[in-house]
Amino acid sequence: MTPQVTQLGKTFAARVTGIDLRQVPDAATHAWIEQQLARWGVLSFGPQRIDDSQQEAVIELFGPPFATNFGEIATGHPHFYDITTVDESGAPIVADSPRGLTLLANAQWHTDGSQLQPPTRVSILHARVLPPTPPPTEYANMCAAWDALPPAMQREAEQLSVVHSIAWSREQIGFRDISPESLKLRPPVVHPLVRTNPITGRKSLYLASHASHPVGWPVKEGRAYIHALVAHATQPEFVYSHAWCADELVMWDDRWTMHRATPYDGVQPRKLRWCGAVELEPV
Numbered sequence: 128m129t130p131q132v133t134q135l136g137k138t139f140a141a142r143v144t145g146i147d148l149r150q151v152p153d154a155a156t157h158a159w160i161e162q163q164l165a166r167w168g169v170l171s172f173g174p175q176r177i178d179d180s181q182q183e184a185v186i187e188l189f190g191p192p193f194a195t196n197f198g199e200i201a202t203g204h205p206h207f208y209d210i211t212t213v214d215e216s217g218a219p220i221v222a223d224s225p226r227g228l229t230l231l232a233n234a235q236w237h238t239d240g241s242q243l244q245p246p247t248r249v250s251i252l253h254a255r256v257l258p259p260t261p262p263p264t265e266y267a268n269m270c271a272a273w274d275a276l277p278p279a280m281q282r283e284a285e286q287l288s289v290v291h292s293i294a295w296s297r298e299q300i301g302f303r304d305i306s307p308e309s310l311k312l313r314p315p316v317v318h319p320l321v322r323t324n325p326i327t328g329r330k331s332l333y334l335a336s337h338a339s340h341p342v343g344w345p346v347k348e349g350r351a352y353i354h355a356l357v358a359h360a361t362q363p364e365f366v367y368s369h370a371w372c373a374d375e376l377v378m379w380d381d382r383w384t385m386h387r388a389t390p391y392d393g394v395q396p397r398k399l400r401w402c403g404a405v406e407l408e409p410v
């Protein structure tokens with residue numbers, strides 16, 4: 128079956144049909160997915176009855192798997208992280224625990240892995256358990272946000288590098304108890320504020336909840352600047368809200384999209400299994 132792509136959002140996001148991820152995509156299919164990812168940013172592959180090894184095989188096409196076996200995100204698997212109502216033993220995730228607060232942090236607009244260097248390049252979520260009415264996941268088109276900036280702001284932004292810090296993103300939700308060991312593994316890193324997609328040549332804002340302030344700026348002033356840019360980039364015209372279906376696999380390009388979880392009360396079980404591939408080079 129020939130893969131087909133259908134637009135989902137106003138400016139980005141698409142549904143892919145005709146690819147069965149139980150088999151590892153061959154080189155031509157992988158190249159096709161890369162092109163679609165560069166064009167659409169967010170791709171739903173619809174229901175995919177895949178297991179862990181098949182999910183891992185897909186992400187490995189895009190780069191080295193993101194290591195999840197450290198700090199408060201450790202789940203016992205080296206490459207998976209679960210957006211889940213219960214932990215590996217079946218016990219409910221306590222909201223006011225490091226893991227619960229990490230889940231809460233997903234409600235901030237963010238880009239996976241920007242707190243690291245190199246950062247995450249591609250992310251995958253696979254719906255393993257969904258409640259009857261799953262909360263959507265929202266995505267922001269950071270190319271469109273860049274395009275809409277006034278030229279003077281573009282010129283300024285292109286000159287800037289930004290400090291990204293896990294301590295800052297967690298502080299914003301009142302989580303100030305990250306262990307010293309965990310912080311040592313994730314010291315602040317610096318990324319350019321503007322990135323150019325190597326496939327499309329399009330520029331985009333590279334922002335995240337981890338983004339604190341431009342290098343060389345006073346911290347308070349810099350945080351206000353980043354806050355204003357995030358507010359600009361997440362206006363409704365740049366946002367796509369994705370409604371989940373059973374067994375669905377969604378892949379997105381962390382180079383030019385941000386995303387966030389929407390509120391969920393956790394009463395009905397839910398588990399989305401995440402994995403990511405990191406950039407080969409620092410950005």
Ligand SMILES: [Fe+2]
Nearest residue numbers: 233237238239
């Ligand atoms: Fe995320």
